[in-house]
Amino acid sequence: MKKPLHLKSGKFKRKQLIILIVCIATGFMIGYSFKLTQNQQKATDPYWNQEDSYREELIEQQERNKELAEEYYSLQNKMREYEKTFAENEEEYEHLIEEAERLRLVLGYLPAQGEGIRVTLKDNEYNPNSTNPNDYIVHEFHVLSVINELKISGAEAISINGHRLKSNSYIRCNGPVITVDGKQYPAPFVIEAVGNSETLVSSLKITGGVFDQLLNDRIVVTLEERNLINMPTINDEIVS
Structure with missing residues (x-):
């Protein structure tokens, strides 16, 4: 008696399924084995590791x-x-x-040259009838008042007895002399300024200004306009 046809067909499908499963398992095992071999080669082969290192450095x-x-x-x-x-x-x-x-x-980093003025301050003759001889002596505040007025009036450069002033120069009175930046200078005190001479003289001689105050303090003052005044740099002053 012949077996039904559908039974043979069912067996055939089961065989195909089994073969497929075996192929998949075999492929997985081969792939896993290749990957494992590759990893082992990387771990044991220094050239492989060096190649990876070069690749990373290149990236x-x-x-x-x-x-x-x-x-x-x-x-x-x-x-x-x-x-x-x-x-x-x-x-x-x-x-x-x-x-x-x-x-x-x-x-003061550049030499100054040009027109300007010269202001000379002298001690006045002592009056025996005066109780205080300092009333006739030029003091540091007299010199400073002239210098400050010249700066305000636009003087480009200022010197005292040939000593060019810096931005941080200091002046101190010491009896009959004044000390400028550590150097002593006796009277008379000659202050020179480079700048517009007309403007500088006008600022000093303004009514009630510096010139009048000096006269009231019995200081002998002379003003001269100069066509040419030369001043060295502060570096030249340091060298000298």
Whole structure:
């Protein structure tokens, strides 16, 4: 008696399923074995590890090169902006140069030369009837009042008895002499200033100003306008 056909078909499908499962399992085992072998080779083969190290370094270097390229382009853009700003503000730049030169002159780093004035302060003759002889002597505040007025009036450079003043110069009275930056100078005290002579004289002789105060203190004062006054730099003063 013949078996039914559908039973043979069912057996055939089971065989195919079993073969498929065996193939999948075999492929998995082969893949796992290859992966395991590869890992073991990496662990034991120094050349393989070195290759990985080089690959990682290459990737890092490529990233660094990318960062440097971006930074380079950014700096180029900034440079173009600076150049554009410089071209637009060329006139302002020239003004800043002139202002820097003026400040160097005022600070004493450049020699001063030009018109100006000379102010001479002398002790007055002592009056025996006076109870205080200091009333006839030039003191530091007399010198300072002249210097401050000259600075306010735009003097470019000032000197006392040939000693050019710095921005931080100090003046101290010591009996019949004054000490300027550690150097002593006796009377008469000759103060020279480079600047517009007419402006400087007018500022000193303004009514109730420095000139009148000096006369009231019995100080002998003379004012001279000079066509040319030469002053060294403060560096020359230090060397000398």
